[in-house]
Structure formats: C-alpha cells, structure tokens
Amino acid sequence: MPTTRHKIETYLNDDEKRRLNELCAQMRLSRSELLKRLLMNSKLPSASDFAAWQGIRDLLKVNADQARLGNLFKLALEEPLSADLLKKFDDLTQGLEGTQAELKAAIGEIRDQLQPGIRKQEKS
Structure with missing residues (x-):
C-alpha cells in the first residue's frame, strides 16, 4: 500500500x-x-515534564505497595485474633486507604498540571 x-x-x-x-x-x-x-x-x-511523570510512576508504585500490604492485612484478619489486635488491624487498614486516597489525589493534581484540559474532557 x-x-x-x-x-x-x-x-x-x-x-x-x-x-x-x-x-x-x-x-x-x-x-x-x-x-x-x-x-x-x-x-x-521539558525536563520538568519528565521529572513529573517519573514522580507519578513512583507514586503509583507506592500506591500498589500499599494495596498489597492492605490485602495482606485483610488475609490476616481472616484468622482468629483478639479484639485488640483486630482493632489495630482495622486502624492500619483505614490509614492505608487514607494514604492511597491522598496519593491518588496528588497524582491527579500533577497530571492535571502536565495535561491541562484532559480531565475536563474526560468528565464530559
């Protein structure tokens, strides 16, 4: 052709x-x-674009590590444990979920600065 x-x-x-x-x-x-x-x-x-995208990749790796850690905690919770230990696991899980939400928000902010207008188009 x-x-x-x-x-x-x-x-x-x-x-x-x-x-x-x-x-x-x-x-x-x-x-x-x-x-x-x-x-x-x-x-x-620009060089700052490359650095920002590398920062996003690093944050996504941390997010994935936290997700794996949270899954391990959930597996541990399936075993018979004392009420005190269950409370500690629950607190840790909630902390991990909060940190994941913060990471996702930070990634979104960085991405929006790199690609203005993309998020607005996605929401439409």
Whole structure:
C-alpha cells in the first residue's frame, strides 16, 4: 500500500548533527519526531515534564505497595485474633486507604498540571 508520507533529506555539518542528537536525547524524541514538532510549532517536552511523570510512576508504585500490604492485612484478619489486635488491624487498614486516597489525589493534581484540559474532557 502506498504511503502519503514524504521523506526529506538534509545535510548537516558535524556541529549541527551533534546538536540535533543532543536535543533528541534531551527531549527523548527521534530525529524525525523532533523536526516534525519544530516544523509544526508543536509543544516540546521539558525536563520538568519528565521529572513529573517519573514522580507519578513512583507514586503509583507506592500506591500498589500499599494495596498489597492492605490485602495482606485483610488475609490476616481472616484468622482468629483478639479484639485488640483486630482493632489495630482495622486502624492500619483505614490509614492505608487514607494514604492511597491522598496519593491518588496528588497524582491527579500533577497530571492535571502536565495535561491541562484532559480531565475536563474526560468528565464530559
């Protein structure tokens, strides 16, 4: 099947090629994608975007760890335990659920700052 895409070739000196490769590495984009975005005046990713997305991934890992811990507590609660120990487990479980809710809220706030308007579209 024929394509509607066109190949463009250009010549660069060593310094220009080195600079292009540095920009591609910094932006984490291919040469082709970087040049297309520059040509179309599209948004380029920033270092703070990468850091924020890494923060989201880290928070999601913590959230998953807490979910696993909460599930282990629930399994422990199925065993016969004293009322005092049950109360402690219940308090820990509620604390974990509260922390998970806070993590999810923080992730949502960071994501909204990175992609304004996305959440509004999802709610519509």
